[in-house]
Amino acid sequence: MRILLIEDDTVLGVAVHDQLKADGHSADWVTRLDMAEEALAASPFELVLLDLMLPDGRGIPFLKRMRARGSVTPVIILTALDQVSDRIEGLNAGADDYMVKPFDLSELSARIGSVARRYAGNPNPLMQFGPLQIDIAARSIRNDGRPVTLTAREWALLEVFLQAPGQVLSKGQLEEHLYCFDDTVESNAIEVHVSRLRKKLGHSVIETERGLGYRLGYRPGNNPGHP
Numbered sequence: 001m002r003i004l005l006i007e008d009d010t011v012l013g014v015a016v017h018d019q020l021k022a023d024g025h026s027a028d029w030v031t032r033l034d035m036a037e038e039a040l041a042a043s044p045f046e047l048v049l050l051d052l053m054l055p056d057g058r059g060i061p062f063l064k065r066m067r068a069r070g071s072v073t074p075v076i077i078l079t080a081l082d083q084v085s086d087r088i089e090g091l092n093a094g095a096d097d098y099m100v101k102p103f104d105l106s107e108l109s110a111r112i113g114s115v116a117r118r119y120a121g122n123p124n125p126l127m128q129f130g131p132l133q134i135d136i137a138a139r140s141i142r143n144d145g146r147p148v149t150l151t152a153r154e155w156a157l158l159e160v161f162l163q164a165p166g167q168v169l170s171k172g173q174l175e176e177h178l179y180c181f182d183d184t185v186e187s188n189a190i191e192v193h194v195s196r197l198r199k200k201l202g203h204s205v206i207e208t209e210r211g212l213g214y215r216l217g218y219r220p221g222n223n224p225g226h227p
Helices: 010-022 033-042 059-068 084-092 105-119 152-162 171-178 189-201
Strands: 002-006 026-030 047-050 075-079 097-100 126-129 132-135 140-143 146-148 206-209 213-216
Touching: 002 010, 002 033, 002 171, 010 026, 010 105, 026 033, 033 059, 047 059, 047 105, 059 075, 059 084, 075 084, 075 105, 084 097, 097 105, 140 189, 152 171, 152 189, 152 213, 171 189, 171 213, 189 206
Parallel strands: 002 026, 002 047, 047 075, 075 097
Antiparallel strands: 126 132, 132 140, 140 146, 206 213
16 A cells, blocks of 8 residues: 655654554655645545644644545544544544544554445455455455465555555556555566566466556355365
8 A cells, every 4th residue: 555654753654654554554754745746646545544633734724724625535544632622623634534642553553444344345354256365454364265375565565556456557556556655666667566476376466458558357255166
């Protein structure tokens, strides 16, 4: 998942950024609202983590401007403001969740997953795609009942396809989901990750649409060759 972190506290920013990367997400970190505006204009993000007190302004007006432009990108507020009135203001401005500092990084990971699943239209962390039984929350997967271990990057790529079943995703779109602005991306990186997923999960897991890109080979609940 491509995530934009807007946080000016260096210690917390490093901790959250490292957690996101460890979870397999592509995370860009900015410390000002003007930098956040530029990042959102330059690339699509699937989630924004927003501090409310930034050096160049408050997060609530920024969030309201996002929603006024028609943005439906999910936003989780991360703030030290812990009054009920603050929570109400943030949620009414269009936030999807609200976490008060200090918070547990594992809880942040869980909340990110929950928000992402809701936006993908399936809040259930347990998914069945063909012979694959997937627990998104636990990051576990079985292929015909056999456990399979994926790297963080392989998980990230699989989640992109799971969130868009049936859709053809171009190589460029997949790169935008998986890599940050400062990442060095090899020209064949997507092909390599797709090949590794196919080896672990079966060749049919990802279909190639020649000249267009890739799409998930299985449909939800579809289990060809199995009762």
